[in-house]
Structure formats: structure tokens, C-alpha cells
Amino acid sequence: MSKELEKLADLVYKCIRCGACRSVCPTFGEELSETVVARGRMALVEAVIDGRLDMGEAFENTIFGCAMCGACKANCPAGVDVPKVIEEARAVLAKEKGSQSLARYLARRSLKDKKAMDGAFAMMALGRAFYAPLAATPLAKFLPYQYKDMKRNLPKMPKRPLPKRVPEHSTVDNAKGRVVFYAGCVVNYVYPEIGETAVHVLNAAGYDVRIIRDELCCGKPLSSLGEMDAYRKLAEQVVAQLEVSEADAVLTACPTCALTLKEDYPKILPDSKGAAALSDKVEDVNRFLTKNTDILKGIEPIASTVTYHDPCHLNFGMGIKAEPREILKAATGGLVEMAGAEKCCGFGGSFSFLNYALSGRIASKKSGAAIATGADIVATACPGCMMHMRDGLKQAGGKQEVLHTLQIIEKALKK
Amino acid sequence: MDKDLINDLASILPEGSITAVEEELVCYGSDATRVFARPDVVVRPTDADSIPEVMIVAARHGMPVVPRGAGTGLSGGCVPIKGGIVVSTERLNRIKEIDTIDLVAVVEPGVVTQDIHEAAEAEGLFYPPDPASFKACTIGGNVAENAGGLRGLKYGVTRDYVLSLKVALPGGGVMVAGGRTLKNVTGYDMARLFVGSEGTLGFILEAALKLIPKPETKAAFLTAYDTLEHASEAVVSIVRSGVTPSTLEIMDRVTLDAVEAYRNTGNEVRHGALLLVEVDGSDVEVRRQADALDAVLGRTAPAELRRATDLAEQAALWAARRSALSALARVSPSVILEDATVPRKQIPAMVRAIEGIAKKYDLKIGTFGHAGDGNLHPTIITDLRIADNRKRVEAAVSDIFDAALALGGTLSGEHGIGLAKSSFMERELGRSGVAVMRAVKDAIDPRGLMNPGKMFL
Numbered sequence: 026m027s028k029e030l031e032k033l034a035d036l037v038y039k040c041i042r043c044g045a046c047r048s049v050c051p052t053f054g055e056e057l058s059e060t061v062v063a064r065g066r067m068a069l070v071e072a073v074i075d076g077r078l079d080m081g082e083a084f085e086n087t088i089f090g091c092a093m094c095g096a097c098k099a100n101c102p103a104g105v106d107v108p109k110v111i112e113e114a115r116a117v118l119a120k121e122k123g124s125q126s127l128a129r130y131l132a133r134r135s136l137k138d139k140k141a142m143d144g145a146f147a148m149m150a151l152g153r154a155f156y157a158p159l160a161a162t163p164l165a166k167f168l169p170y171q172y173k174d175m176k177r178n179l180p181k182m183p184k185r186p187l188p189k190r191v192p193e194h195s196t197v198d199n200a201k202g203r204v205v206f207y208a209g210c211v212v213n214y215v216y217p218e219i220g221e222t223a224v225h226v227l228n229a230a231g232y233d234v235r236i237i238r239d240e241l242c243c244g245k246p247l248s249s250l251g252e253m254d255a256y257r258k259l260a261e262q263v264v265a266q267l268e269v270s271e272a273d274a275v276l277t278a279c280p281t282c283a284l285t286l287k288e289d290y291p292k293i294l295p296d297s298k299g300a301a302a303l304s305d306k307v308e309d310v311n312r313f314l315t316k317n318t319d320i321l322k323g324i325e326p327i328a329s330t331v332t333y334h335d336p337c338h339l340n341f342g343m344g345i346k347a348e349p350r351e352i353l354k355a356a357t358g359g360l361v362e363m364a365g366a367e368k369c370c371g372f373g374g375s376f377s378f379l380n381y382a383l384s385g386r387i388a389s390k391k392s393g394a395a396i397a398t399g400a401d402i403v404a405t406a407c408p409g410c411m412m413h414m415r416d417g418l419k420q421a422g423g424k425q426e427v428l429h430t431l432q433i434i435e436k437a438l439k440k
Numbered sequence: 441m442d443k444d445l446i447n448d449l450a451s452i453l454p455e456g457s458i459t460a461v462e463e464e465l466v467c468y469g470s471d472a473t474r475v476f477a478r479p480d481v482v483v484r485p486t487d488a489d490s491i492p493e494v495m496i497v498a499a500r501h502g503m504p505v506v507p508r509g510a511g512t513g514l515s516g517g518c519v520p521i522k523g524g525i526v527v528s529t530e531r532l533n534r535i536k537e538i539d540t541i542d543l544v545a546v547v548e549p550g551v552v553t554q555d556i557h558e559a560a561e562a563e564g565l566f567y568p569p570d571p572a573s574f575k576a577c578t579i580g581g582n583v584a585e586n587a588g589g590l591r592g593l594k595y596g597v598t599r600d601y602v603l604s605l606k607v608a609l610p611g612g613g614v615m616v617a618g619g620r621t622l623k624n625v626t627g628y629d630m631a632r633l634f635v636g637s638e639g640t641l642g643f644i645l646e647a648a649l650k651l652i653p654k655p656e657t658k659a660a661f662l663t664a665y666d667t668l669e670h671a672s673e674a675v676v677s678i679v680r681s682g683v684t685p686s687t688l689e690i691m692d693r694v695t696l697d698a699v700e701a702y703r704n705t706g707n708e709v710r711h712g713a714l715l716l717v718e719v720d721g722s723d724v725e726v727r728r729q730a731d732a733l734d735a736v737l738g739r740t741a742p743a744e745l746r747r748a749t750d751l752a753e754q755a756a757l758w759a760a761r762r763s764a765l766s767a768l769a770r771v772s773p774s775v776i777l778e779d780a781t782v783p784r785k786q787i788p789a790m791v792r793a794i795e796g797i798a799k800k801y802d803l804k805i806g807t808f809g810h811a812g813d814g815n816l817h818p819t820i821i822t823d824l825r826i827a828d829n830r831k832r833v834e835a836a837v838s839d840i841f842d843a844a845l846a847l848g849g850t851l852s853g854e855h856g857i858g859l860a861k862s863s864f865m866e867r868e869l870g871r872s873g874v875a876v877m878r879a880v881k882d883a884i885d886p887r888g889l890m891n892p893g894k895m896f897l
Contacts, residue, residue, distance in 0.1 A: 041769040042472045044512040048552070048575040057530045058484065059467035059511065072466045083463035102702065102766025 029117040030074050033110055037074065040067040040105045046097035051369035051387050052090060060087045063097035063107045070114055080117075085124050088114045090380055092373035092387075093249055094337035115251030125250055128375065132246050133255045139239040143186075146214040150182035177381060178416040180215055187213045187220040188238045195224045201231040202273040204313075207286070209279035210242050211408035219408055222431045223278050223310060229438055230318035232273075237266055243285040249375055253293075260290050264299040269306045274317075276310045278431055280339035280407050281374065283309050288342070309339060311348040311406055311430055321355040324437040329401035331357040331433065334391065334414060335367040336407030349406045349430045356437035361398040365391070370405075372413035388417030396423045403427045442480065445501050449483060449525075452493040457484050457531070468526045471513040472573075475859060479506065479526040486531045488548055488606075488645040495643065496612035498525055504892050505610070507639040509550065509581030512573040514777055515858025517585055517638050521893035527643065529580045535559050536646070543651045544603060544620055549580025549644045556649070566654040568595035571854070572762045580644045586636030588854030590687045590758070593812035594720075597854065599635045601650045607634055607642040610885040620648050633880070638856050639891040641884050658686065658720035659730040660754040663737050664711035664744040668692045668795070668807060671713035672788040674740035675811045678717065679784055681736040683729050686720040687758075688812025695764050695806040695819075702767035703760055711743050715811070716757050764808045765819065772804075774824040776833055777817055780844035781853030784814040793843035794818045801836040815853035841867065857895045865896045 046063035047053055053062035060069070066087055072078035088111060097107045118124040135145030187208050204227060208220045220236070227234045241263050247256035263286070269275055277283040287307040294300040314320050331353050339345045346367075353360045371377060371387030395403045395418065403418065403425045405411055414427045449458045459465075460481045470476040480503065485491055498505045504524025511518055520526050529550035537546040540563050545556055553574040560567045570589035571577055577587070583605065588597040604618035618624060618631030634641055665671040671690055678688065691699070691714045717737070719729040730747070737745050748754045769775045782790045791807065794816070798805040809816035818840060822829045841851055841864050851861050851868050866874050874896050881888075881897065888897065 038773060039770070041766060041775065042470060042474050042511070043766055043769075044472065044510050044573065044576040045766070046576075047510055047512075048554070057533075058464075059528075059530075060463055064511075065467040068467055068470070069463055078462060078466055081462065083461050087463060102763045103769045104702065 029120065030070065030114065033070060033113055034074050036106060036110050037067050037071045039103050040064060041103045042068070043102065045100055045102055046107075049096040049100045051092055051094060051096065051371065052383065055383055055386050061090055063101070063105070066091060066111065067105060067107065070110055080122060085118055085122065088118060089125060090383070092369055092371065092376045092384070094369040094373060095341040096337065096367075096369065099341035112248055112251065115249070116253045117251070119251035125379070128379065129250050129252050132250055132375075133252055136242045136244070136247060136255075136259060139241060142210070142242060146182065146186070146210070153179050153182065176385065176420060178419050180412055180415070182215055183217055185217065187217040188236060188240070190217050190221055191224050191236060193238055194233065194235050195228055196233045197228050197231060199231075200233040201318075203233045203235065203271060205235050205237070205267060205269065205272045205275045207267065207275055207277045207282060207307075208236060208240060209277060209282035209408070211412065212278055213240065216408050216411065219278055219429050219431060222429070222435045223276070226314070226320065226431055226434050226438070227276070227310075229323065230314060230320040232318070235272070239266075241266060243282045245281050245285045246375055248285075248289070257293055260294055260300070261297070264290065264294065264297060264303055267303055269303055272306060274308050274313055275303065275306045276308055276313050278310050278406070278408065278429060280309060280336045280342060280345075281409060283307055284338045284342040309343060309345055309348075309406070311352060312345055314434070315348045315351050320434065321352065323439055324356050324434065325439050326356055326358060327433070327437050328358045330359045330361055330399075331402040331404045332361045332363045332395055332398040332400035333366055334363070334370060334395065334403060334405040334410055336405055336410045337369050339406055340367055349404070352430050352434060353404055356433050357402070361400045363394040363398045365394055370410050370413045370417065372409045374409060377413060384413070385417070385420070388413050389421055392417040392421035392423055395425065396421060401425065402433070404430055404433055406430045442501065445497070445503060446481060448497045448500065449481065449494065452497065453483060453485060453490055457486060458482070468508065468511075468528060469520060471511045471516060471518050473514060473516045473519070473858070473860065475516045475519050477519050477521045478523065479520040480523045482526045482528060484528045484531050488532050491527065491643050491645060492608045492612045492614050494525065494527060495608050495610055498889055499611050499887065502887070502889070504889050505643065506891050507580065507584065507643050509578035509584075510552070510573075510576050512577040513581060513585060513856065513858065514779070515585070515852070515856040515860060517856050517858045517891070517894060518581070519859060521859060524889075524892075529578060533578075538563050538565070538651070540565065542620060545649045545651055547579055547647055547649065549647070550578050553577050553579055553582055560651050561654055564654050565651040567601065567649060567651055569598045569601060572765065579647055579649070583635055583644055583647055584637060584639050585856040586854065588810065588813075588815060590689060590761070590810060592810055592815065592854075593688055594684045594686045599632065602631050602635050602647060603650050604648040605631050605634050605644055606646040608645055609642045610887065610889050614645070615642075618648075622650070636856070638858060638894050640881060640894055640897060641890060643890075655686070655720035656722050657726050658718055658754065659726050660716065660718040660748040660757055661733060661737060662746045662748065662757060663715045663717070663740070663742040664713070665715070666712045666743055668713040668791050669788055671715050672791045672811060674715060674737070674742070675787050676785055677740050678733070678736055679812065681732065683719065683732050683736065685717045685733070685812055687716065687718045687810075689716040689761050689809070690714070690811035690816070691716075691761065691764060691808040692806060694804060694821075695768060695808040698767040698771050698806060699760050699764055702763060702770055716761055718754070761808070764806075765817070768806045768819050768821055772821040772823060774822050776820040776822070776837065777855075778819070778837060778840055779809070779815060779817055779853045779855045780840050780849060780851060781813070781815040782844050782847045782849030784812065786847040786849065787811055787814060787816070789847055790816060790843065790849070793847075794840065797836050797839045797843070800839070801832040803832060803836055813853070814849065838864070859894065862895055
């Protein structure tokens, strides 16, 4: 039995086993097994705490096989913070069993500082270019992670990340205020065009925008692998880096970053005034634009119709559903809701790298629903979802373009 | 672990459908009662036709067979208290047919109840039974437990919608009980025997369910009263007035506070009890009934009377009601949910009795439920990890049963007897009542392999 797990007893005991999570859990929806739904995962953690179960391989798999979408937490009548339990259980597994040592090592090393991040993402770009062709050959089985599976379409990584594309300060005349745009790793290194768009749109809304030239990762990949010490250290650095006193708001186009900065930092850094101040200022860009600006008055709807996928951390994590839809209704030829818009796309960050086959099946269902709408564009508000939806749609034979809500606003801005 | 058993099962079931991995056994050993017992093996068939063969293997090994749906039950029905083979239906989830002329749905046992609702409604039809867990629970379990729900008063319970059942019997036989026609008097009403049999007689492989036309529209009212007793008297007035609400739910102050704390709607709870009343039907009918209801409710002297103005508001009201149990669960570490049911004119007397019992044993009891059909859910909120609490809870539960029986009621309206209530069966049925049930059980399952340890067994 694990002493470390014991501190989760009260959290876990709150689960009344009602099974409500069965109707929303994406991994259960695919596997139809009680071990891969929140209720089962809680029962397993409880069994380990009670000394009825050892932390064996199957336990490890089910704990690391959660997409951390938070649908269970959002729908749990008993209020069990499932993602928190999973994260802590991963930390215990990492510490006591050395679980996922390679992934943790890579994450720790790559996210340590700016230089390491630049290097790691350059390596990933190289890796993609180099390994992808190999994945079609019998050598594939020696490749790590997703490269084993040729099917996955990973984005081609750009040569210049966001800080090399936009200035640190992008100002406008008679600014209504000042915001910091926290890009996050996926926007910074994979889809910098979303960052450029964010700056452009926020300028158009009348705000001065600052980006952080040597911005660090929010640390979510570390916490979801159970690397809590490294995560905390990184969080402290991010808080220090994002000096927010001058800014009206810190905006993100990545809901996972927003959720981490806003909800998680104050919990893991309870004594940090900076973390509390940052938390107060962090806001999702969709909410900020619809609540605080008149941007939607200055647009002319594009002709294309659109369907929308709710990013889990935006919807389940922060309850933001209406704002992106308000944007899409104003900026396009019509919003056609897909069936199960709120269902996870299967990305889940490291989840999709550690469990690509399952994550791909979830994406395939999601893509089917998106295609069935007949809409011209699939919109979402998370760069991670975009990556996964583009892969899923391509595999499902969908022709739709996948765009961030910000990119749709930009298309609709009056010239 | 019995290697022979696993090998025999492996010879009839596809790969990946049998498991004896400890993690799986932990996950398949309990339901929403939280009572846990470890099964010997779990099977998740993907083809209902393989289940009679599982029965043969079980008989050969003398192994209990415990059917399991979504594990959302509230009486321990699927807990493998004597070990054995847990046969889970979650992968038998096909809706085989929605017939818009015969008005029948043919479904496999693992179909989620909500999926039946949606499939029927897509055809303009209606499957009324709606246990509070309808988003997760499955039809096999609904049938085996004879699940009720919020619409019992007007539309009845699962039993009233089961036309026929295909059942695997202990030993491997297969029978069809009932038929597809509304009228059918050939022999004993065997379908009714299997409904509510809690998996002790056979394994439901397929069900043909009656569907009805979908009501066009509905109207909902919310009335508040100073006391639970006052609200329960209003229930009697409503029913006496000739209006038959499609739902008539009651919640007391303890429940309302818990629900509000959970849902955080910003509506401060000011009253002692709430009634939620809904009428449905055609436009004309709903207008007429709503007017009548408005008048009746007005005469019950409520502290507050409000008509929900749109469907979204109605949905929010029902969502609040459905979350009652879980919301109560947030308040304290343990919840003990009962569902003793009385004839509806006895609701005020039952409410008084429950309040008396709460006082007598110094327990916090939240009462909510389907007042319109006499089905209350007195829910004790406590911490069972403390031994003294456990004793008082047991005594209080026994008193609740006695009170319900004294008022002409029953131990369980819709959750089933399962594990917790088995020792009380004789109080309600008498010795000969239990003896007849035992004789039926022995006739169908002489070796006692189907879900042993449940009900009176």
C-alpha cells in the first residue's frame, strides 16, 4: 500500500459509484469497460489505499489511460475532482514505480528553460521529418511513441516560432487597454499563425498586445505525467515571467494553458501572491473579446458555414460554451451544431502520444460528427484540438478546414 | 483462479471478453450501494447468443452467474456476493428495431435507457420509464429491477412496457416470455415473472418494449410550502382533483439545500418543501390541465407558486430534482437511500413517520421522491465509518420499513430488494408468500446459480 496515495482517500471516497461518468467519459465510450471510466479509476485508487490491490501494470495503464478531459468532473453530481486524483496517482506511480520514465525524462529536459524548449521543438520538427518516412517501414516498431503509427498526421513544424514573427509590443493608437498574450507551446512552436492572428485581432479590438519573448511552458505536460516537482518549479518561473501588474488581462488561445494558469497555479502555489494575481487576470481570448470588446461589431460575416467543437478544458474546465458560438454566429454564414459537440476529440496532450490508437478512435467518431454537419469549416478554440481534429478529419476523408475561432474573426474583419 | 473455468469460457467467447485481472475484478464487484464483493471472473460478451453457453459452462463448474448492466443499481443487485462469473452487458448495446406500426422497440440488454428514449423520439414515439440514472443505466438492469422513475404516476414503470423477453435460463436453455402483441394470454404471464426478478431466474438476452406516441407538449409548475407535511397534503389534493400529472415530485428542505449547494443556481432556499408538477399531452389537453392545476395548486395555499415559462426552465427543474441523491451525497461521507413506498393517500402519514424516526434516532434524513405515486426516498446522511452511526441507521431503516408496511405500503418501490432488504422480505410477504417465491426459484434454478444471495435467497 502506498502512503502517498492515502492523502487522496477523502477525495476518492466521495465517489458514490452512481455511474453518471459512464455517459460522458470518452475512453469508456470506446472501450466499454469499467476500468477505463472515472468510477472504475476511483474504485481502483480506493482499492490500493485500502490495501486490496497492488499498483500493477493494469493499474498503471488505467491511470495513464485517462484523457484528463474533465467531463467526469463537470458532470459528477458528487463533486469528485477526478483529474486531481488521476494527476496525484500518476505522481505516486512516477515516484514509487518509475512509471513513464522516458516520457517524463523527455518532458523534464525539454521544458526546463527556453533554450531547452527551442531545442526540443526543433528536434521534434526534425524527428517528424526524419521518422515519418521510417514509420512506413518494418523499422517502425523500434520508433518511440506515435511514430510507431504511421497513420498519425502530425503538423509540419514552422521554422520560425511566434517570437520571431511578431514584435514584443504591438501597439495601436488610442488603445483601450493593454493585454499580455500568453501563447503556450503549441501556438508558439506549431501554429504560430494563431499567435499572429491573436495579436492582429486584439489590436483590431483596440488593445495593445505584449508577448513574452522567452515564454516558458505552463507546465501542464509535466503535471499530467506526474512530474510535480518540476511542474511547481516551472510554474514559479512562469509566474515571475508574466509580470502582470501593468496588464488589464493575460489572454490565451489555448484553454489548457488558461485552465492551468487560472485554476491550477493558485492550488500548487498557495503562498504565491504572484500566482493569485496572475490567476485573476488570466482569461480565455473568446470570452475577453465578446465580453470586453466591440470586435463583433466590426466584422462582416464570411459566406462559409461552420461547426464547432468544444475544447474540453474550455467547456468542462472553465464553463465557456456560449462565447465561441457567439463569435461564430456573428462571423460566418451560419453555425451548424454537430452531434456531441462537447465530446472530447481524443487529443489530451500526452494522452494522444501514449495511447494513440485509442485517441485516434475517439477522433474518428468526432470527425464523423463534424463531417455529417456538412459545414464548410470546423472551428474550435484550442490548438491541441486543432492538431488532433486535422489528423482525424484527414483519416476520415473529411475535406473541411479546421480553424481557430480567432482565425475566423480575422477572416471576417472589415478591411 | 480456476484455470479450467477460464479455458472453458475462452472456448466459447471471443478474445478480450474474459478477464480475471485483479483490476477488472475490483471494478466489477460493486454498484451504487458501494457494497463490494470480488467476482472470480468477469465476462463481457459481444454477442448475446453466447450467453446460454456461458450458462452451460457455469453449471458445469457449479459457478454462480451474476448479470450486470451499468452497475448503477441501488440495492446491490449485481454485487457478486458469492463470487462467480459476472456477466456484463455493456457491449450488448444494439437497438435492433424500432417498429413504428407495432410500436415496439427490440433491444439488447446493454442499451442505455437514454438511447432508447432518443431512438423512440426520433420516430415520434415515447418510452416513458425514466429512472434518475437514465443517462447511464441500461435496459437489462431496468427490467431485472423493474425500475421506475419520475413518470410513474401517469405512465407506470418498466413492467408496464415489457412486451416480451428472451431469457437464457440456468443450464443453457433459452425461452421467450410474452410476445410482441399487446394482447397475449397464452399461458402464465412469464414476462412479468422475469421483470423485477433481480437476475435470480435467468439472463435477459433481448427485450421487446412497448412504445407510445410522444406527447406533444408539457407544462411545469413549482410550488413551495412551509413544511414537508403541508406539501404532502397538497399532493393528495392534486391527485384528488382529477388531474394526472406526468410527474409529481417532492423535495424537503435538507434536499433542497444540498441541491442548491451543488447546482449553485443562486436561488436561495426559503421554504420547507417543494413540489415539482408537470402535465403533458396534446396542446389542448395541456392547456386545460395546466389551468386546472393552477387552480388546485392555488387552493393548497402554497408559499410560492410559479409556472415554468419555457422548456429550458422546465429542464433545469428536472435536472435539479434528478441530482437530489448525488447532491445529498456531497453533504456527508455516507448516504443510505431507501425507497419504501405507500399508497399515495398515506403520503402525509409517511412523511410524519419519517420525521419522527429522524428525531428518534437523531439522524439527518433528506426526503425527496416521486410523491405522486407514493414512492418516497428518505435518505439518511451520515458517516458509516463510525460504528454508533451504523447502529442507529440500521434501527431507523427497520422502523421506516415497519412504518411503510403499517400504512399498506412496500419495502421497495423501484430499487429492488437485493442485499440490504432481504431480511425484511417476510415482514411484507408473510411465510407463504416467500415460500411460493422460493418454489418458483427452485423450479427454474434448482441449483441456485443465478445471482445467489439476493432477495430471499
